[in-house]
Amino acid sequence: MPHVPQRSTLAGDLADMDRRLRNLEATARNGLSRIAFAFQNDGIAVPTYDAWFKTDGVTTFPSITLVTGRRCIIQVGVLATQFGSASTFKAKQGLFGFGLDGLNPDDTPTFTQNLRQFYFDSNNLYLPMAFAVTFGGTAPGWGEALEPGVHTFQVWCWATYDGAGSVDPVFDDAWIMVTPLDVV
Amino acid sequence: MPFVAQRSTLADAAADIDRRIRNLETAPRFGLASIGFASQDRSMVVQTWATWVDDGVPIPSDPDPTAVNLPTLTTRTGTQVIVTTGVTVDRFGTGPTALLSAGGRFGIGIDGGHPDDVGTFAYRLFRNVGNASRWNQQFSFQVTGLTRGEHSFAMWVMVDLDDATFGAEHPVVADSWLMVMPIDVV
Numbered sequence: 001m002p003h004v005p006q007r008s009t010l011a012g013d014l015a016d017m018d019r020r021l022r023n024l025e026a027t028a029r030n031g032l033s034r035i036a037f038a039f040q041n042d043g044i045a046v047p048t049y050d051a052w053f054k055t056d057g058v059t060t061f062p063s064i065t066l067v068t069g070r071r072c073i074i075q076v077g078v079l080a081t082q083f084g085s086a087s088t089f090k091a092k093q094g095l096f097g098f099g100l101d102g103l104n105p106d107d108t109p110t111f112t113q114n115l116r117q118f119y120f121d122s123n124n125l126y127l128p129m130a131f132a133v134t135f136g137g138t139a140p141g142w143g144e145a146l147e148p149g150v151h152t153f154q155v156w157c158w159a160t161y162d163g164a165g166s167v168d169p170v171f172d173d174a175w176i177m178v179t180p181l182d183v184v
Numbered sequence: 185m186p187f188v189a190q191r192s193t194l195a196d197a198a199a200d201i202d203r204r205i206r207n208l209e210t211a212p213r214f215g216l217a218s219i220g221f222a223s224q225d226r227s228m229v230v231q232t233w234a235t236w237v238d239d240g241v242p243i244p245s246d247p248d249p250t251a252v253n254l255p256t257l258t259t260r261t262g263t264q265v266i267v268t269t270g271v272t273v274d275r276f277g278t279g280p281t282a283l284l285s286a287g288g289r290f291g292i293g294i295d296g297g298h299p300d301d302v303g304t305f306a307y308r309l310f311r312n313v314g315n316a317s318r319w320n321q322q323f324s325f326q327v328t329g330l331t332r333g334e335h336s337f338a339m340w341v342m343v344d345l346d347d348a349t350f351g352a353e354h355p356v357v358a359d360s361w362l363m364v365m366p367i368d369v370v
Binding site: 032085 | 194195198201202205208209216217219221222223225255257268270272277313314315316317318319320321322359361363
């Protein structure tokens with residue numbers, strides 16, 4: 001039987017528009033509307049050496065809890081100061097990074113690039129440092145995919161004890177931003 | 185004649201809604217799906233001076249003897265992207281620990297060009313913060329005027345030779361990465 005265009009009716013038109021609106025409403029949205037940023041402008045003096053820490057008991061590094069899909073961008077940064085090789089300083093090297101869902105950066109299982117090492121031969125500089133990584137699964141260079149759902153991302157730091165100095169290093173102005181990229 | 189609002193009919197309302205739905209259905213989408221990210225975990229010893237390089241030799245402790253390349257990526261873009269890039273630098277300084285270089289610059293080239301070809305906003309200088317210190321930094325910039333389509337983005341470094349007489353220790357770059365975020369229609 002040949003195709004015969006149907007004469008549309010208002011009811012038919014409305015039903016068609018309703019269907020199309022439902023499609024739009026159900027279309028997967030990327031997660032930009034859930035971009036989150038957290039910042040801590042109080043400095044945290046290192047409370048424990050040779051171990052990851054996220055608080056000195058009073059002040060805590062910034063943390064973000066949000067719903068993500070599988071792909072997202074994590075950016076993190078700190079301002080490290082009171083590190084140095086002079087005898088007054090307790091440490092000249094450390095680590096900073098982010099941990100996932102309560103784990104420290106070393107234990108975060110889904111990525112190996114979520115921390116950075118630094119050491120300062122100069123004394124008592126203020127050095128802002130930052131890096132970004134991605135979670136994404138199949139795309140090259142994107143790291144493993146996240147399990148869609150609620151996740152917590154938090155800044156963690158580490159200082160390596162050097163000796164007999166009296167000045168504790170400080171991590172200041174720590175920040176973290178999470179950019180979900182796919183369905184949330 | 186004064187403006188008189190027309191009383192719409194149900195059919196007019198339906199036609200208007202249909203038009204608006206079509207706008208949504210055919211609206212251009214921007215390029216989050218084609219965000220590109222690339223990184224290089226291996227540390228790279230820089231051996232060439234005062235020229236942009238995108239590779240070097242591995243550090244002695246690296247079991248892989250092949251050359252280390254800085255990260256590159258190819259992705260589809262619209263006319264504008266935001267590029268974010270970062271690197272860890274190590275073994276720069278002015279002595280007395282026999283360091284060859286006290287600083288340099290790093291940045292991003294597009295489609296085979298150097299950062300200089302993109303613009304002065306496409307690279308950053310760095311200088312040592314002590315001898316053989318190690319730290320990392322990142323920066324971002326926006327590129328406009330790209331042709332829609334695939335483009336390649338590559339990271340480059342240029343290192344100064346500061347102490348050829350006494351220096352012996354070559355500088356190292358590590359943990360280099362770049363991210364390209366298309367921000368308009370792709």
